[in-house]
Amino acid sequence: MAYSEKVIDHYNNPKNVGTLDKASKNVGTGLVGAPECGDVMRLQIEVDDATGVITDAKFKTFGCGSAIASSSLATEWLKGKTVDQAVQIDNMDLVEELNLPPVKIHCSVLAEDAIKAAINDYRKKNGLEELVFEEKIH
Amino acid sequence: MLKLPIYLDNNATTPMDPRVLEAMLPYFTEHFGNAASRNHPFGWEAEEAVDYAREQVAKLIGADPKEIIFTSGATEGDNLGIKGVFEMYASKGNHIITCTTEHKAVLDTCKHIERLGGEVTYLNVNAEGLIDLKELEAAIKPTTILLAIMYANNEIGVIQPVKEISAIARKHGVLFFTDGTQAVGKIPVDVNKDGIDIMAFSGHKMYGPKGVGALYVRRKNPRVKVTAQMDGGGHERGMRSGTLNVPGIVGFGKSCELARLEMAEDAARLSKLRDKLETALLQLEEAYVNGSREHRLPHVSNISFKYVEGEGLMMGFNKNIALSSGSACTSASLEPSYVLKALGLGDDLAHSSLRFGLGRFTTEEQIDYTIKAVSDTVLKLREMSPLWEMFKEGIDLNSIEWAHH
Numbered sequence: 001m002a003y004s005e006k007v008i009d010h011y012n013n014p015k016n017v018g019t020l021d022k023a024s025k026n027v028g029t030g031l032v033g034a035p036e037c038g039d040v041m042r043l044q045i046e047v048d049d050a051t052g053v054i055t056d057a058k059f060k061t062f063g064c065g066s067a068i069a070s071s072s073l074a075t076e077w078l079k080g081k082t083v084d085q086a087v088q089i090d091n092m093d094l095v096e097e098l099n100l101p102p103v104k105i106h107c108s109v110l111a112e113d114a115i116k117a118a119i120n121d122y123r124k125k126n127g128l129e130e131l132v133f134e135e136k137i138h
Numbered sequence: 139m140l141k142l143p144i145y146l147d148n149n150a151t152t153p154m155d156p157r158v159l160e161a162m163l164p165y166f167t168e169h170f171g172n173a174a175s176r177n178h179p180f181g182w183e184a185e186e187a188v189d190y191a192r193e194q195v196a197k198l199i200g201a202d203p204k205e206i207i208f209t210s211g212a213t214e215g216d217n218l219g220i221k222g223v224f225e226m227y228a229s230k231g232n233h234i235i236t237c238t239t240e241h242k243a244v245l246d247t248c249k250h251i252e253r254l255g256g257e258v259t260y261l262n263v264n265a266e267g268l269i270d271l272k273e274l275e276a277a278i279k280p281t282t283i284l285l286a287i288m289y290a291n292n293e294i295g296v297i298q299p300v301k302e303i304s305a306i307a308r309k310h311g312v313l314f315f316t317d318g319t320q321a322v323g324k325i326p327v328d329v330n331k332d333g334i335d336i337m338a339f340s341g342h343k344m345y346g347p348k349g350v351g352a353l354y355v356r357r358k359n360p361r362v363k364v365t366a367q368m369d370g371g372g373h374e375r376g377m378r379s380g381t382l383n384v385p386g387i388v389g390f391g392k393s394c395e396l397a398r399l400e401m402a403e404d405a406a407r408l409s410k411l412r413d414k415l416e417t418a419l420l421q422l423e424e425a426y427v428n429g430s431r432e433h434r435l436p437h438v439s440n441i442s443f444k445y446v447e448g449e450g451l452m453m454g455f456n457k458n459i460a461l462s463s464g465s466a467c468t469s470a471s472l473e474p475s476y477v478l479k480a481l482g483l484g485d486d487l488a489h490s491s492l493r494f495g496l497g498r499f500t501t502e503e504q505i506d507y508t509i510k511a512v513s514d515t516v517l518k519l520r521e522m523s524p525l526w527e528m529f530k531e532g533i534d535l536n537s538i539e540w541a542h543h
Contacts, residue, residue: 003453011453017522034540035486035525038447038465038474042524060524064449064465068522113541 003065004099010069015076018058020044028122030114039063039107041071043114045078045086047122052082059114066104070094070111078115083122087131089115142458144504148343148497149292149320149438150462154389155345155498161392162347165385173382174373184384191391195352198394199318199337200328204357207374208387211351212319215338216243218353218378219315222364223284223336224251227313231281237261237269238480239296240288244317248286257281265482266430267296271306278310285314289321289337293464293477293493294429295438297321304333313362318354319343323397324435325405329354335362341386345498346393350386353378400498408496409436411505415494416441418509422516424529428464428478428491437496440464440478442487445526446519451492454515459508464491486535 003011022029026046033040039062046056057075061068073094078086091108094100100108120130145153165187173188175181192203209215224234236248238260248258259277261269269287278285285307290297300316307314315336321327322337323344329337340351355377356362363377370379416439419425424444443451448465464475465488474488483491492512496505520526528535 008453011450014522019527031524031538032541035489035535036484036540038449038485038489040524040540060522060527062445062450062523062525063447065453067447068450 006073006098007065007069007100010072010098011065014059014068014072016056016058016072016079017060019060020046020056020058025125026122028118028120028125030117030119030121032113032117033063033110035062039067039110041067041110041114043071043074043111043118045083045115045118045122047083049126052084054078054081054083054086063107063110064104066098066100066107067110069098070100070107071114073097074111074115083119086115087119140503140507144459144500144508146494146496146500146504146508147460147462148500149295149493149495151342151348152345152497153499154342154347155393155396157396158346158389158392162385162389165388169384171384173384174371184382187384187388188382191387191394194391194395194398198327198398199322199339199354200330201354202357204375205329205354207353207355207377208382208390209338209351209353209378210349210383211342212241212317212338212340213243215340215351215353216241216317217247218364218367219336219338219355220244220247220284220286221251221367222377223313223315223362224254224256225365226363227283231283233257233259233279233281234284234286235259235261235274235277235282236286237263237288237298239263239267239291239293239477240286241292241317241319244286244288261287263480266433267291267294267428267477267481268430268433269298269303271299271302274303275306275310278306278312282310282312285312286316287314288317288319289327290318290325290435291429291477292320293462293475294440294481295320295435296429297325297433297435299433300332300334304335307335308333313360319351320435320438323394323401324437326401329356335360336364341390341393344393344397347386347389350383350390352390404498405436408500411500411502412437412439412494412496414502415439415496415505415509419443419512422513425516426487428481428483428487437500439494440491441494442478442483442491443516444487444490445523445529446516447489448491450519451490451512451515454518455508455511459511462493462495464493465489 057078059071091112094108171180171184173184322339342348448463478488
């Protein structure tokens with residue numbers, strides 16, 4: 001199976017690899033997946049309290065090239081969006097942008113889950129109710 | 139000059155030796171006859187070529203040429219050997235003993251036999267990938283007709299104690315079938331010294347052509363018969379009908395001859411290169427060899443690099459180096475390697491494995507390049523791995539409640 005140009009590009013030059021201070025009140029952390037399943041993503045957002053805008057996003061991913069590309073692209077998309085806008089990111093947008101084949105759709109679902117988990121972690125830290133999301137099939 | 143890409147997936151298939159191709163070529167055009175045409179020179183030529191190849195194949199494994207049945211490859215040989223015994227010896231019993239790390243061609247054949255009313259015992263292997271001989275012997279019962287245990291494993295290269303297994307088979311009057319695909323032509327295999335009754339193997343794993351292989355079927359002490367699985371003209375002593383693939387058989391014969399003459403030299407050279415590769419890669423932290431290092435083919439190494447995922451790892455160099463991984467992502471099933479799981483590896487380690495299969499045309503320069511490319515990619519991906527970060531922080535990954543999906 002050949003990878004798309006975009007997946008290869010994100011794999012070779014991943015955007016926003018790194019770690020934010022997970023103890024900070026402004027940082028939301030989402031850790032999804034499982035080592036046994038072959039992919040684990042950690043996605044973090046840093047939010048400006050006053051504006052609700054995501055000022056920074058970082059990821060680390062254990063997984064295949066498509067999983068790395070999905071999380072790398074997700075962090076790019078998150079930066080500059082408000083938290084409310086970020087909630088709207090759909091896994092199929094990632095699939096389309098990266099030309100993921102059907103067998104790799106679960107990588108994009110995982111990235112969407114990571115975004116939502118990071119947002120909920122941020123909301124919880126700031127005394128907001130956690131959002132309830134419809135579960136997607138991996 | 140190093141030529142890329144480098145091929146290190148010789149357990150999957152091998153490039154054909156140019157000397158093999160040369161031997162085959164006349165049999166496509168000039169000597170195109172049907173080996174079963176008994177009444178004209180075209181047939182005679184073909185038959186003569188097949189007879190010569192049969193001798194070359196037999197000689198490699200210490201067999202009599204009459205004991206060689208040409209097939210389309212090892213999958214057919216596994217099917218014919220196991221199903222053929224199951225049918226032929228139905229009056230004696232219906233129980234077969236095999237093991238969990240066999241190739242799918244054996245495991246799925248055994249499942250088929252279970253659906254036909256046969257009984258199959260699947261022996262577990264230990265962490266080294268070896269079966270327990272006491273367990274094997276204890277599993278034999280009055281209805282047992284066959285032990286089907288592979289010579290050497292395709293994923294980890296581990297060699298089973300074939301002589302001891304055949305001794306147990308003899309003692310209990312049970313036949314011994316072995317899938318010799320990975321071993322024949324790579325290490326000395328002798329059907330008499332090893333006590334093998336039936337053995338499947340193929341050409342393309344030993345620098346011969348694809349689509350041709352052989353089933354060894356013992357003719358003396360004991361005389362073994364297998365029921366044909368395909369009806370037709372009664373070729374190959376009635377055990378395998380179908381017009382013989384003459385060019386393929388000629389090439390297979392040549393590859394067996396070359397293997398017999400060059401095996402020792404190839405094995406000595408490749409084990410040195412394999413050890414160099416393995417020693418260098420084990421310098422990386424948290425890298426582990428899968429399976430026995432003592433009872434192993436000389437050209438194979440299977441290594442898990444903890445906290446990086448196999449497919450992601452291969453992507454770092456798969457334009458330039460051809461390898462296999464036990465990771466789920468390389469197969470359609472999304473399940474990691476059942477062989478590695480049978481060794482007791484956790485799914486996480488199975489996902490993190492690479493299989494290196496060296497071959498006759500592997501050079502030291504290629505190994506040096508591979509060491510660097512694999513090491514660099516492992517380090518790069520660990521920098522990107524949340525699991526590596528947690529490991530470095532001393533967090534026990536088992537203490538985390540992962541969301542399984």
